[in-house]
Amino acid sequence: MAWDFTTEPEFQEKLDWMDGFVRDEIEPLDLVWGGKAFHPLSDTLRKVVDPLKQQVRDRGLWACHLGPELGGEGYGQLKLSLMNEILGRSGWAPIIFGTQAPDTGNAEIIAHYGTEEQKERYLLPLLNGEVFSSYSMTEPQGGSDPTLFTTRARRDGDEWVLEGWKYFSSNARTAAFLIVMAVSNPDVSAYKGMSMFLVPTDTAGVEIVRNVGLMGESLHDEDAGMHALIHYNEVRLPAESLLGGEGQAFAIAQTRLGGGRIHHAMRTVGICQKALDMMCERALSRQTQGSLLAEKQSVQNYVADSYAQLMQFRLFVLYVAWEIDEYQDYRKVRHDIAAIKVLTPQVLHDIVQRSIQVHGALGVSNEMPLGRMWMMAPIMGLVDGPSEVHRVTVARQVLKRYEAAPGLWPTEHLPEKIAAAREKFAEYLELEVANL
DSSP states (O other), rough: OOOOOOOHHHHHHHHHHHHHHHIIIHHHHHHHHOTTTOOOOOOOHHHHHHHHOOOOOOOTTTTTTGGGTTTOOOHHHHHHHHHHHHTTTTHHHHHHOOTTTTTTHHHHHHHHHHHHHHHIIIIIHHHTTOOOOEEEBBBBSSOGGGGGGOOOEEEEEEEEEEEEEEEEETTGGGOEEEEEESSSSSSSSSTSSSEEEEEEETTEEEEEHHHHEEEEOOOOOOEEEEEEEEEEEEEEEGGGGGEESSTTTHHHHHHHHHHHHHHHHHHHHHHHHHHHHHHHHHHOOOOEEEEEGGGGGHHHHHHHHHHHHHHHHHHHHHHHHHHHHHHHOOGGGHOOOOHHHHHHHHHHHHHHHHHHHHGGGGSSSSSSSSHHHHHHHHHHTTTTOOOOHHHHHHHHHHHHHHHHHHHTTGGHHHHHHHHHHHTTTTTHHHHHTTTT
């Protein structure tokens, strides 16, 4: 039995190097080119970013979620969790380390389900950091309910034809290709009648109607919106565009989303740690009413509550990562993955909100990252399924345990249980009464 809270020295050295590298070399990119991480690199940016990527490769830390045959290290989720805590501090860090969403999940399913030709055309450029990709699943009228999806894929001779609408296809405007989920057989359930397709963004009929920005981004900033509303207008694709087997979209999606959900939580640990760091530094450097903020009881409460909340969340994330490595079965631990997905926006909101409060007016200014961090909280409550859906998953799985083990605490038999307990301990009760 192994139950440990230590990291082997060799891997800890890698984490220590990552910590310094992200802090000294990558976080400054967020100050100069924040929001440009998923845009095509200009010549100036390439001169900065490419050498940083090479340092990561030289250290053997590039795309570590993938196996050696694909240029990664094949790290399990526990190691990835420890790494992503560091990478989560910076918007640019995942790009530099080849672990940016949604490309990591897209690479994973192409590696798992793609043909050799598909891997050559789509996966290798993605792994080499040469292109971006987009996962085109959500629809305007159907978010978490796949039975409402209407985008269709029909066979026409040797071709597939896509027709329909997709919403919030992140990074589509700069992606080289999209992975599109569509109904290929409307006569069976949604869970058996959908397929996935690899679609180059320059394919005729792929119409990006508009790029939707996030709250806080200007409607008049053309570079801000990165989440596309797409009309697939009679898009013709060769038969080899099908990813995996026909009707296999949900099996593929679960392979992708299981890892994606925990990776969001991993990176959120890093964001929260950064917010706590900023809170403490502000508390120790700002004076008001004759003393440091750090000496005010309310601020001390903020620090204590944030630290406790973060440690609980971090340990839960690490535990779920360990479970995935141990069982190699996302379905077996999906209730715990769902649980940390529910906690992610709550913990992020609470800690960042307290940090903003300690910073005062500076905290809500655009000179600080806290506002952007704070706005990620509601986003985290929606991506990869809304919190309400994940709560249902948790509740159902937990209740199944009790259905499988009846009698743990049958309240309808409580009087009998009390009587049996009294009978069992009658002798001791008599002795206790006698000694009064």
